[in-house]
Amino acid sequence: MATTSIVGYLIFLVVIAESTAVLEVSMKEHVEGIKNLVKSLANHTYPTCDLVLFTEVADFKTAEERCANFHLAATSTGKGNLATVNTELRNEEISMLFNIALPKSEQSEFKYAGDRWVWTGLRKTKNNDEKHIKKIKNRIPYNALDWEWYDGSQPDVYSNWHRGQPDQRPLKEGKKSNEYSESGRCKESQCRQNQMRLDHDGKWDDAFAFEKHPFACDYTGRYIVSGELKSWKAAKAACEVAGLTLASIRSLTEAEELRQALLIFLGESGFEECAGTHAVKAKHLDSDKLHCNEKDSEGKTKWDPKHWAWIGGNDHEEEGNFKWLDGSQAEFEDFPWIAKAGGNNGGKAKFDDSDGIDRSGGQDSMTISKWGEIDDEYGDVERPFACECPRG
Structure with missing residues (x-):
């Protein structure tokens, strides 16, 4: 598997329990260690102490439901959710996990192919009503306060959008999404790119909810x-x-x-x-x-x-x-x-x-x-x- 980007948070001290020595785990050793631990898991799951990445592809709604029903921690009573990526270190972590699970070099060369992105939990929750967006034919001006993670926090302190993103462009005329209506035509608000996906380099893009990608959930297990x-x-x-x-x-x-x-x-x-x-x-x-x-x-x-x-x-x-x-x-x-x-x-x-x-x-x-x-x-x-x- 390909070597991944720098993951600063992975460098920490490990107490070797059968002695009093304290050893520093190098970045390379830690990344290789994680790769070796998860490389042969069943069900295409890739966990760290903070995240679990599923390599199966799903639309946003299905991914959201899978994470909500992902109850690993026996002590956890709340629902799970798609991954929160609200700091630079957290962004590097999910990028690392994505590269371990689905190395960039082994995926499609097409930039917007489904296997080049992973769903996260950031989505646009405000100003999605028909009246607000009907006035805007193309790009909707970005306002970080319109977007939220599941804990209610917003990407006003940290974000890592690709240049010019999010643009929330509407679905092109003639395109269809059978996910949202019997006629195959989605409603105006659902034809906008109101969800965030992340690529192997940790860059963000807005996307249509009916697109299918691997997805990552916050992990509360031990x-x-x-x-x-x-x-x-x-x-x-x-x-x-x-x-x-x-x-x-x-x-x-x-x-x-x-x-x-x-x-x-x-x-x-x-x-x-x-x-x-x-x-x-x-x-x-x-x-x-x-x-x-x-x-x-x-x-x-x-x-x-x-x-x-x-x-x-x-x-x-x-x-x-x-x-x-x-x-x-x-x-x-x-x-x-x-x-x-x-x-x-x-x-x-x-x-x-x-x-x-x-x-x-x-x-x-x-x-x-x-x-x-x-x-x-x-x-x-x-x-x-x-x-x-x-x-x-």
Whole structure:
């Protein structure tokens, strides 16, 4: 993928949890780290700690609805929205993400092709009535106070319009949009370019709502999930390169948020209803739980590594005493261990390593399933993993 523009906000200090050292993550390392984390995600989603970009194309209304229904944060009660890009750093961030997801060099050479732009949340909300715009045949004079982000703020402090934009030119005579009327002719106000799209260079343009582009939503979640298969130590290092840490959960609410993140970014496993079925024979299960001891469409059981993700908890220092990477205790009341997990099955036993997995160290590293249960596992097993955005 092509190298992206400078992203100043991505440079910050990362505390390496198992030591007291503080390392500065370089810009290049951080950008490469983010690219490596998200490059193999399912569903064509590309998240950072602030944004999620969807590479599927949609008209503005559909994109708006998708973002409104994008509830990843289990603690979030409000609706989501198309991305807010109201500062220079935020503009650079979404430009970076767009270049990661759909590199400019790989898209159409036509400047106004759908894959050369991404929808954001800026739209013209004032002076759109027929009486106001009927008097203006071509360009509508730009007034930043007529445009709004979803939080009600306006682009009067920061904007990055292409030269001469926005011009809000009307739809050319004879052009049609079946999105807005049975006759195929849109109303005057809907034939104006009342929405903002952004290109790979971070430049803004006004556009018709019926045009179709990828879109970005504001992200209120805590976790970034990677589909790359790595050992526990390699996953920890990959998160750190991206300026993040291997995930922790501090409550059942956070466990549910992380579970949702796994489903959204990695896809469902088919075993989502299997919580609590470990170590129970199939004949003792309710009829609707029989599938939990069966195999998926690829012949994989629920124990297959692809149905689990590494998180940061471990008992590397003291058997049975699980801690997060910042040294704090990992377990809390009602911690969602699977049956017989935790200190009970993590002994330092040695097993046959013919499959290439070193089991001499015991099951000392935490992993979470797509149905929300946590197990301790051998750290050499390669599986997806979850990174955590900075807390606070």
